Amino acid sequence: xxxxxxxxxxxxxxxxxxxxxxxxxxxxxxxxxxxxxxxxxxxxxxxxxxxxxxxxxxxxxxxxxxxxxxxxxxxxxxxxxxxxxxxxxxxxxxxxxxxxxxxxxxxxxxxxxxxxxxxxxxxxxxxxxxxxxxxxxxxxxxxxxxxxxxxxxxxxxxxxxxxxxxxxxxxxxxxxxxxxxxxxxxxxxxxxxxxxxxxxxxxxxxxxxxxxxxxxxxxxxxxxxxxxxxxxxxxxxxxxxxxxxxxxxxxxxxxxxxxxxxxxxxxxxxxxxxxxxxxxxxxxxxxxxxxxxxxxxxxxxxxx
Numbered sequence: 001x002x003x004x005x006x007x008x009x010x011x012x013x014x015x016x017x018x019x020x021x022x023x024x025x026x027x028x029x030x031x032x033x034x035x036x037x038x039x040x041x042x043x044x045x046x047x048x049x050x051x052x053x054x055x056x057x058x059x060x061x062x063x064x065x066x067x068x069x070x071x072x073x074x075x076x077x078x079x080x081x082x083x084x085x086x087x088x089x090x091x092x093x094x095x096x097x098x099x100x101x102x103x104x105x106x107x108x109x110x111x112x113x114x115x116x117x118x119x120x121x122x123x124x125x126x127x128x129x130x131x132x133x134x135x136x137x138x139x140x141x142x143x144x145x146x147x148x149x150x151x152x153x154x155x156x157x158x159x160x161x162x163x164x165x166x167x168x169x170x171x172x173x174x175x176x177x178x179x180x181x182x183x184x185x186x187x188x189x190x191x192x193x194x195x196x197x198x199x200x201x202x203x204x205x206x207x208x209x210x211x212x213x214x215x216x217x218x219x220x221x222x223x224x225x226x227x228x229x230x231x232x233x234x235x236x237x238x239x240x241x242x243x244x245x246x247x248x249x250x251x252x253x254x255x256x257x258x259x260x261x262x263x264x265x266x267x268x269x270x271x272x273x274x275x276x277x278x279x280x281x282x283x284x285x286x287x288x289x290x291x292x293x294x295x296x297x298x299x300x301x302x303x304x
Contacts, residue, residue: 018269019060020259023073027273029280031075032290036297039188039222039255041084042067042097049093055086056138062259064097070258074276080301082109082133082162084261085140089113091124098128107301109133109162111141118153125157130301131186135164138262144174151181160184160218160300168193168203175206184216186300189223189257190244195236196229199243211248218300219244221279221292222255225270226263234278241282252292253300254279 043059051058071079079101083094094108109131110124132150135141141164142150151161161183165171168191171178178185191207198204211217221244224237244252256276260269283289297303 014055014058015264016058017060017259017261018263018265018267020062020066021269021271023070023272025273026073027075027276027280029277031276032286032294034077034298034303035075035293036078036080036253036301036303037071037074037076037256037258038080038253038297038301039082039220040067040079040258041082041261042093043084043086043259043261044093049087050090051086052088052090052140054088054139056140057086057262057264059084059086059261060259064100067258070256070272074256074272076256078105078297078303080107080109080130080255080297083111085111085133085135085138087111088140089116091127091129094129095124095127103128104304107303112150114142114146114149121154121157125159129159131160131162133162133164133188136170137164137166137192144170147177147181151183155183158183158302160186160216162186162188164188165192165203168197168201168207171203171210172206175210178210179213184218184300185210185214186218186220186253188220190219190221190227190237190240192227193240194227194229195224195234195240198236199239204240204243208243208247211244211251218251218253218296220253220255221283223257225275226257226260232268238282241279245283245288249288250291250296253297254292 042064044063081094083091091110098106108129110129134146136143193204228234228237230236
């Protein structure tokens with residue numbers, strides 16, 4: 001009998017992402033001046049910006065030039081680049097992009113390691129970084145156990161801790177800890193609640209309570225297509241967005257999540273103009289859209 005030996009997990013190549021769709025049209029809705037994309041990534045030549053071996057996915061190349069063209073098509077004038085998990089604590093690509101665009105147009109959110117020094121944090125700040133991401137979903141950032149050590153280190157810089165959870169239930173389990181953490185908090189992707197879980201989900205309700213009790217807490221309206229259980233229309237996410245707007249619209253920001261990493265076949269990559277139009281349809285008040293797209297990001301990330 002022949003025995004087949006499977007390769008070890010370390011030897012397996014992380015799955016290859018789907019490529020982003022080209023920006024083929026402008027949105028129906030015209031975005032206000034200085035509209036800001038508060039959650040996006042770029043992936044460039046790995047010979048220059050190597051990917052970490054311990055990563056959750058293998059990205060497609062999606063460089064700064066393709067992203068700039070997307071922004072021109074959609075009407076986005078400012079960007080907050082989230083250094084992708086595949087780069088771990090190597091933030092050079094994000095820093096290079098910020099330097100190229102200028103800090104009047106670009107800011108960043110970093111990945112850091114336990115060994116990152118305070119001097120290195122100050123250098124990241126000078127380069128335009130304004131937060132640190134932790135994740136329980138993807139490798140490369142450190143999980144929720146890293147929150148307690150990171151938060152006091154970045155508080156003197158005025159940075160926020162960006163929280164990316166695998167499941168919204170984690171917010172409910174960590175509610176008291178999150179209320180006590182020093183420094184601002186930013187919840188990724190609507191708190192990562194699923195559309196089928198709905199507004200009444202304990203994790204989503206915990207996030208709403210934290211949003212009400214802390215004046216330095218923010219939520220990103222982003223990546224709802226990934227959390228939806230009503231594909232392709234994503235209409236199960238509308239009540240979640242509207243609940244956030246009703247709770248605290250002045251603490252919300254918008255993100256495209258371009259180029260939509262960690263999507264694999266048979267999933268489909270959404271059209272970015274479709275996402276912008278859906279956001280605007282769900283948030284019909286022009287003043288509220290102005291706050292979410294322009295005013296709130298200016299306060300959170302320090303744009304002029």
